[in-house]
Amino acid sequence: MKIYLMHMKYAVLKGVIILFLLSGCAAIGELSDVREPAVQFREMSVRNITFDDVTLLFDFDVTNPNRFGVSAESYNYEFFINNRSFVSGSMNEPVVIEKESASVIQVPVTLSYREVYETFSSVLNQDQLAYELSTEVDFDLPVLGMQSVPVSTAGEIPVPKPPGIEFGEFKINQVSLSGADAEVSFRVSNPNVFALSLLRASYNLRVNGREWLDTTLNQLIRVESGQSREVRIPVRLNSAQLGSALMDLMGGNTTFNYELAGTASVSADLEGFPASQDIPFELNGTYTVD
Numbered sequence: 544m545k546i547y548l549m550h551m552k553y554a555v556l557k558g559v560i561i562l563f564l565l566s567g568c569a570a571i572g573e574l575s576d577v578r579e580p581a582v583q584f585r586e587m588s589v590r591n592i593t594f595d596d597v598t599l600l601f602d603f604d605v606t607n608p609n610r611f612g613v614s615a616e617s618y619n620y621e622f623f624i625n626n627r628s629f630v631s632g633s634m635n636e637p638v639v640i641e642k643e644s645a646s647v648i649q650v651p652v653t654l655s656y657r658e659v660y661e662t663f664s665s666v667l668n669q670d671q672l673a674y675e676l677s678t679e680v681d682f683d684l685p686v687l688g689m690q691s692v693p694v695s696t697a698g699e700i701p702v703p704k705p706p707g708i709e710f711g712e713f714k715i716n717q718v719s720l721s722g723a724d725a726e727v728s729f730r731v732s733n734p735n736v737f738a739l740s741l742l743r744a745s746y747n748l749r750v751n752g753r754e755w756l757d758t759t760l761n762q763l764i765r766v767e768s769g770q771s772r773e774v775r776i777p778v779r780l781n782s783a784q785l786g787s788a789l790m791d792l793m794g795g796n797t798t799f800n801y802e803l804a805g806t807a808s809v810s811a812d813l814e815g816f817p818a819s820q821d822i823p824f825e826l827n828g829t830y831t832v833d
Contacts, residue, residue, distance in 0.1 A: 576609075576610075577609060577684055577685055577686050577687055578608050578609055579682065579684070579687075579690055579692055580605055580606060580607045580608070580609075580613055580615070580640060580680075580682055580692065581604075581605070581606045581608070581692075582603050582604070582605050582606075582648075582678075582680050582692045582694045583603065583604045583606075583694065584601070584602075584603055584604075584694060584695075584696040585602040585603060585604050585647070586601075586602050587599055587600070587601050587602070587696070587698060588600050588602075588814075588815075589700070589813075589814050589815030590651065590815060591815050591817070592700075592701070592703060592813060592814075592815040592816055593703070593816065593817065593820050594656070594703050594704065594705045594809075594820060594822070595655070595656060595657070596653060596654060596655045596656060597653070597654050597656070597700060597815075598651060598652070598653045598654075598815075599651070599652045599653075599654075599700065600649055600650075600651050601620075601649065601650040601651075601652065601676060601678075601696065602647050602648075602649055603647065603648045603649075603650065603678065603680070603694060604645055604646075604647060605638075605640055605645060605646050605647070605648055605680065606640075606644075606645045607640040607641065607642060607643065607644055607645070607646075608643065609642060609643070610642050610643060611642050611685070612639055612640060612641045612642050613639075613640050613682055613683070613684055614637045614638070614639050614640075614682065614683050615637065615638040615639075615640065615648060615680050615681070615682055616635070616637050616681045616682065616683050616689070617633060617634055617635045617636075617637075617680075617681045618633065618634050618648060618650060618678055618679065618680045618681065619631070619632075619633045619678070619679050619681075620632055620633070620650050620652065620676060620677065620678045620679075621676075621677045621678075622652050622654075622674060622675075622676055623674060623675040623676075623677070624659065624662075624663060624666075624672065624673070624674055625663055625665075625673070626675075627662075629654070629659070629662065630652065630653075630654065632652070634650070648680065650676070650678060652676065656702070656703075659672070659702075666702060669702055670701065670702060670735070670736045671699040671700065671701060671702065672699060672700050672701070672702050673697070673698075673699050674697065674698060674699070674700060675695060675696070675697040676695060676696050676697070677693070677695045678693070678694050678695065679691045679692065679693050679694075680692050680694070701735075701736070701737070701813060703735055703737075703811060703813060703816070704734045704735055705809070705822050706731050706732060706733055706734075706739050706741065706766065706807075706809060706822070707731070707732040707733075707734065707771075708729060708730070708731055708732075708807070708824045708826070709729060709730045709732070709826070710729050710801065710803050710826050710828065710830070711727070711728030711729045711730050711773060711775075712727075712728050712830065713725060713726075713727060713750075713799070713801075713830060714726040714727075714728070720782065721781065721782055722779065722780050722781040722782050722784070723779075723780045724777075724778075724779060724780075725755075725777075725778045725779075725780055726775055726776065726777050726778065727748060727755070727756060727775070727776045727778055728773055728774060728775045728776070729773075729774055729803065730771055730772070730773050730774070731764055731766050731771060731772050731773075731774060732766070732770075732771035732772075733766040733767065733768060733769065733770055733771070734769070735768060735769075735811070736768050736769070737768055737811055737812045737813050738765060738766065738767050738768055738811070738812045739765070739766050739809055739810070739811050739812075740763060740764065740765045740766075740809070740810045740811075741763070741764040741765075741766075741807045741808065741809055742761070742762075742763050742764070742807075742808050742810070742819065743759060743760075743761060743807070743808045744759065744760045744764070744805060744806070744807035744808070745758070745759045745760075745805045745806050745807075746758060746759075746760065746776075746803065746804075746805040747802075747803070747804050747805055748801065748802070748803050749801065749802040750799050750800065750801050750802075751799055751800055752800075753784060754784065755778060755780060755784055756776065756778055758776070760774070760776065762774075797831050798829055798830070798831045799829065799830055799831075800827070800828075800829055801826075801827065801828060801829070801830055802825075802826070802827045803824075803825070803826040803827070804823075804824065804825040804826070805823070805824060806821050806822065806823050806824070807821070807822050807824070808820070808821055808822075809821075809822050
């Protein structure tokens with residue numbers, strides 16, 4: 544009986560050793576066939592864009608052809624404008640790609656348009672900005688150690704510009720000793736290749752140092768690409784508001800100093816643009832009433 548048990552233990556031990564050797568050979572076989580993961584650009588999307596800055600999101604497909612998981616330890620990127628390096632960055636949070644599977648690595652890039660304009664003055668007159676993104680993904684691989692896989696992509700992004708706001712005219716319809724019925728106008732122009740909309744525009748108009756108008760216009764003002772639109776606001780001015788301007792009008796002096804200031808909430812027909820962005824404006828000069 545003891546001899547039988549000894550033979551059984553020997554057989555079990557032999558089987559364990561054989562399995563260990565076989566699994567070890569399989570592991571060695573896998574490690575002897577280590578291949579670099581493939582990195583390929585998928586798409587670029589605009590996460591957020593305003594008149595001030597833009598955040599782009601670049602998606603890269605990472606495919607692991609190996610029979611074991613690998614780790615993308617980090618990536619480095621360099622963003623070029625007009626073939627000149629403009630901004631660079633890195634990420635050091637590992638991403639695990641399971642065996643024989645694919646995953647997505649996202650590379651966010653944020654640009655300040657002010658810094659772009661200061662570096663590339665020609666961009667001020669452009670509707671699109673040509674770029675190139677060069678990226679390297681670092682993998683920690685068995686046997687091979689750290690390996691860098693390069694990938695690049697190029698394209699264009701829009702360069703949004705704030706609307707232009709110009710003072711239009713005073714139109715005095717009727718003047719009396721008690722005041723005047725007048726009309727104030729201004730013109731909104733859109734220099735972009737997409738439509739803009741203005742809402743909740745607040746205005747303050749002073750003429751010869753006196754406040755003539757302080758109001759909020761809730762009318763939606765939509766301006767198509769490359770177009771301009773005139774906005775007219777009727778105003779009833781009393782004698783206190785007119786002040787010396789009334790005496791000047793009645794005396795034949797028709798030239799006045801004006802100050803027009805305010806803000807407008809602007810939205811754009813553009814992917815990633817927020818619901819609205821407040822744009823301040825301030826105009827001053829002289830105007831002659833016909």
